[in-house]
Amino acid sequence: MGIGQPTFKMTSFSMIQNALLLLALALLTFRLLRAVYRLTLHPLARFPGPFLSRISSISIPLQAASGDRHLRQLQEHRKYGPIVRIGPNSLSFSSPTALRTIYQSSRLQNQLRKSDYYKTIDAPAGAYSTHSEVGRRKHAFRRRVLDQAFSEASMRSAEEFVINNVDTLCGLLSNGDSWSQPRRMDDYATYFVYDVMGDLVFGKPFDCMTNAEHRFVPKMITESSKFLYVFVARRLISCEPLMHWLGGQAARDEYHFVAYAAARMKERIAKEEEKDVRKDMMHYILNAKDPVTSRSLTQLELEAETSLLIAAGADTTSSSLAAAFHYLTLPSSKPVLDYLQRQLRKKFSVVSFITWSALKNHTYLRAVVEEIVRLLPAVPSELPRTIMQKPGIDIAGEFIPAGTTVGCSAFVLAHDAEAYPSPYAFKPERWIPKDAETHLAEVSPLQDPEQIAKAREAFCAFSLGSRGCVGKQLAYMELCLVLARVLWTFDMRRAVEQVSVRTKGEAERKGLRWYDDEYQVKDVFLTAREGPLVEFRKHQTLVEA
Ligand code: HEM
16 A cells, blocks of 8 residues: 555656646647638738748737837838738728728728727726727717817816916926926926816816826826736726736726725715816716616716726827927928928917917918827727628628628838828828918928828827817817917027937837837827927027017
8 A cells, every 4th residue: 555655656656646637738729720711711811921920820919019019000001002801800900991881981981890908998997988988879979979078168168277387387397487307298298187177077187287295197097098008808907806816007097096086086076066166078977878778877888988988088188299299309390390480479469368279270380280180190000890791791802701800000101101201201291282271382392182182081089970089179279279288478499418318229229110210109099109308498589678
């Protein structure tokens, strides 16, 4: 007995070992056979793409973790053409025709649904938001309610809050006739836009511009966006203790933000009972009823919506604003900057005359903003949609079977040389027709209508159709007001010393970030960015006055 036991133990140990080996072999064979199938008999096998993407889904989270996903997609389209297989069951398209079919076709609304990736986005909030709700009917309800927060009346009231925050920003940039210290405009842009969103959603600014203690909110959102971009398993994300352990600080930030937003939300709801009710965006949401079902948002839905509005509204617009300071202070942009400032100062004798209604038809400012949003779409990579019903649909002349995830990247389309000749160049004139303002010829030649039509067809920074951006008008209002008032008040120039763009490095060596004048960002579904460093001084005539 005493002698036989070890032999038995050894036998059972080697049996387990053999079973594990067999299992590993079976797994390997399965993976190998699956890879061969994906490369040969799979319905998407005829589409080109990088080897790893054709055999495995791992390349999408890997690219997401690198922060270079938008750049890689552009590189892949340049190499493989207008349709690229970016995962075994995923295709990326780069033509305006595909763009319209995927996002805008009302005939295909039942066929194309936001992919399961979106279900991860609000997992920590415990309820879907308008952005992450994939069901068509449920989304339509949420959108009907949310649209009321972006009505004409709501936007008219929002202007006052935006202007108050612009005034705070101007007070911080400079107050003298000599050049200021270099200002990190990625930070100032972030703090400004978060303060606007705090004002509109929570009933008071976050005070990021004036109080360093409150700057943890933007940081939390960027970190949690990084985490959710890579971690695509909803079930895991819903399990908070596991995520604290697996997802580290980024996961903790996500949960922290959700709890923080819920607490601020409660404070805001209490204010709604006060006599002099504040007509901010939240006022319109709290009082909105769906005209079809007469239902309002539940507490949980409100909380998810609140987190969404801060993340979707603040991070996007602030990335465009930081990019605006970058492009406007490039040496090659001097004629654009000079011209815009001259125009603004000629049109408005005092800064308080610069209002949204006065700026709405300002052709050149609008073109500057449009060009910036094109060059750096704030959601740069493809927005995935899944084909739901068999057998499938035609996209850009190709039959694509059900079960495939399809999408277009705004960054890829924005760099299409046919729609945008010299696609990396900052050229607001590309949005202005020849006959619009003839004196503009002093800046550079204007476009013929055909070229403008091509540019418009490929423009998708705000996406399109029923899932397109609900906050586009607010974003234009914020960007136009802040740029017009800052450029009217200050002279500005790029500081000699540049912020070290951490985003270059490795990617530059791989030939992804080669265009020097490009505003460099990391794609984290939203964007992470650095710089530019800009100096300001009060415009001379204002100092004299
Ligand atoms: C330059 C600024 C902005 C850009 C480039 C932008 C871009 C986008 C894009 C591309 C989408 C579609 C996302 C997807 O399909 O996954 C989107 C959706 C959305 N955006 Fe924006 N956005 C901006 C500003 C704003 C602002 C200021 C708000 C609100 C305060 C906002 C709120 C939303 C919401 C709620 C959605 C979801 C719409 C739906 O699914 O029905 N955005 N945005």
